[in-house]
C-alpha cells in the first residue's frame with residue numbers, strides 16, 4: 001500500500017466539511033471601538049467578544065502596555081527559565097495569587113498551553129482523567145497528551161462523574177472541568193465535584209476562563225463564588241484574554257503545584273515568555289477588575305435585560321446567568337442563516353456549529369459585555385424578534 005499523501009488527505013477532509021456546509025471562515029476586523037467592530041467596510045454591533053468587562057480597550061491598560069514597552073521593549077527575549085522572566089511577570093503572578101487566594105500562580109502564554117502543560121505535568125501514562133463531556137478542547141487534549149485514560153461524563157452530571165472515578169483507586173486521578181462552560185454559559189456543579197474528589201482521593205482542576213472577573217466577590221471567579229478554597233480545588237486555571245481583555249493565562253495553587261509545573265510543564269518550559277508589556281497590561285486589568293464593581297453590576301443588569309426580553313419573545317434561551325447567553329437553534333444551517341440575517345441588520349452574532357458543539361445543537365453564541373449599553377441589548381432583541389426563531393426540538 002502506498003503511503004497516503006498528507007496534504008491530499010487534508011484537502012479531502014476540508015472538502016467534506018465544505019460539502020456538509022460546516023466550513024469555518026476567517027473574518028478580518030479592521031477596527032474595534034467600544035461594542036462596535038468594523039468589518040468589510042461595515043460597522044457592526046458585536047455580541048461575540050469575550051471582553052466581558054469591557055477592559056480590552058481601557059486607556060489604563062493601553063498606557064500600562066505602552067509604558068512597559070517603552071522601558072523594556074516588546075519581546076521577552078526567551079523562555080521564563082532562561083532569561084525571559086521579567087519583573088512585570090513576577091508582579092502579575094503576585095497579583096493573581098492574591099486575587100485567587102492561592103499560594104502561588106504561574107503564567108502561561110495562552111489558556112490552551114496552560115491546560116496542556118498542567119495536565120501533562122500532573123498525570124502519568126495510565127492515570128485516570130475524568131472530564132465533563134462539554135469541556136473545552138484543550139482540557140481533553142491535555143489528557144491525551146499525558147497518555148491518561150480519559151473518561152467523559154454527561155454534562156454537569158456529578159453522579160456519573162462519581163461512577164467514572166470509582167473503582168481504579170490505585171491510579172492517580174484528576175477530575176477536570178470548565179467552571180463556566182464556554183459554549184453554554186452554565187456553571188459546573190463545583191461543590192458536588194469537590195466533595196466527590198475528596199471522597200475518591202482525586203484532584204479537582206477547574207478552568208475558570210469565563211468566570212474570572214465576572215463571578216464572585218471582586219470577580220475572583222466561580223470557585224471563589226462557590227466558597228471553595230485551594231484545598232477543594234487544588235488546580236485553578238484561568239485566562240487573561242477574556243474578562244481581563246488581554247491575552248495569556250495562569251495556573252494557581254499550592255507552592256508544591258507551582259514548583260512542579262515549573263519543572264515539568266512542557267508548555268511552560270519550552271516556549272518564549274509572554275511579552276512583559278502584556279503582563280503589565282494584564283496587571284492593570286487585574287487591579288481594575290477587582291476594584292470596578294460597576295462593570296460586573298452593569299454586566300449583570302444587561303444579562304437580566306436580555307433574558308427577560310428574550311423570554312418575552314419566546315426565544316430558545318439556554319439556562320445561564322453568565323455573560324454567555326446562547327440561543328439553541330439545533331440545525332446548523334438555521335443557525336448560520338440567523339447569523340447572516342442579523343449581520344444584514346448590523347449585528348455581529350456568530351453561529352456555533354458542530355464539531356464545536358454536538359450534532360443537532362447549533363446555536364447563536366451571544367455574549368454580553370459591560371461595554372454594551374441597554375439600547376444595544378434592545379437592538380439585539382429587536383433583531384432577534386424579526387427573525388422569528390424556532391427552538392430546537394428537545
Ligand SMILES: Cc1ncc(COP(=O)(O)O)c(C=O)c1O
Pocket residue numbers: 109110111112113115136138178182207209210239240241247248249
Ligand atoms: C474554557 C476555556 N479554556 C481555555 C481556553 C483557551 O484559552 P486561550 O484562548 O487563552 O488559549 C478557552 C478559550 O479560548 C476556553 O473557553
